[in-house]
Amino acid sequence: MQAGAEPYGLIDHGFIVVAGERIQDIGTADSVHRIAGDLDCKRIDCGRRLITPGLIDCHTHLVYGGNRASEFELRLTGTSYADIAAAGGGIQSTVQATRNEAEDVLFDAARQRLQRMINQGITTVEIKSGYGLDTSTESKMLRIAQRLEHELPVSVHKTFLGAHALPPEYSGQPDSYIDHICQDMLPAIASESLVNSVDAFCETIAFSNVQTRRVFTAASDLGLPVRLHADQLSDSGGASLAAEFSALSADHLEYTNAAVAKNLATAGTVAVLLPGAFYYLGETTRPPVKAFRDCDVDIAVATDMNPGSSPMESILLALNMACILFALTPEEALRGVTVAAARALGVLHDRGTLEPAKRADFALWNATEPAELCYPIGAPQPVCVVNSGQIATGGLV
Ligand code: DI6
């Protein structure tokens, strides 16, 4: 996935030398004899298969209680996602279920979901809080995210999403809840090292641009990078706010004005596209992909795995959806779950491409060309996934 003359940065007849948890060398078959000849190493012939960087899902809400099947039934009899939220369902119902569920039970459900994602080639995942909306439940969610990283072969980026919805205790007082986030919740959670970045839901049904700005200011004061659920259901000026704060990413972006693409480019903010939510909510307004392309905005693709708007665990399905629903090329889509997703998590120096000194995170596929990962409606799982030089699932031959 390195930029270069070949599409996808593809190396025909390539080799990778792994030492410990890092890539020591990578190159073509011609040079493998020169380099590996001098090395005392175990050699594995992967038999003309395709190796990609480990896939990175840079936007998920995978720790949650309960499910939203009854809301799905309601939506199919004509009630909209926004109407359900306004009536106290939606995110609020998952908040109740998450508050009421024991930590071990939540952990176990999340572990099973995450294992299935690893089986699909994921080596790094972002996990948001946001179904607690009080300090103890938000911490509980982020502790679970941390424990998942300890117990499964995957890296976890933890995001605090306290400003996801207004909790019932603060009904009618959104500004007081924002005070509470900025003064109490965020400092408490940051002091426990439970957070790598801070997110908010800037939307008519959630928090205003002004309220989001306050959360971003508090995060910046604590030295934490920000990201944003921006312009998903309406143009709330979210993408330009994200750019103003040099956010790591601005996510969704269906209603973003094309003119804001240059702000994202200047700020180095990655545009994260979430075709699963677009599909599941039956949206018709598409993100301004052409403007992102024209302005050289990095475009990432993620599942948005969550029980309400995108109950989808498959990054491979997201790849296909990004191509079909948002007209990304297969190369753009694959960059979106590797290079661009690594940038969206601030780890491109360490992951996202196969390069010497980067982490030995990769997936081995029964495929000969990269587009085979995008072209089916959900590609078959990889043969093997390697994380930090260790086999995470499957086998190498
Ligand atoms: N936008 C989303 O797509 C998810 N959160 C958000 O702010 C949906 C979360 C949910 O419906 O539970």
Ligand code: FE
């Ligand atoms: Fe989301």
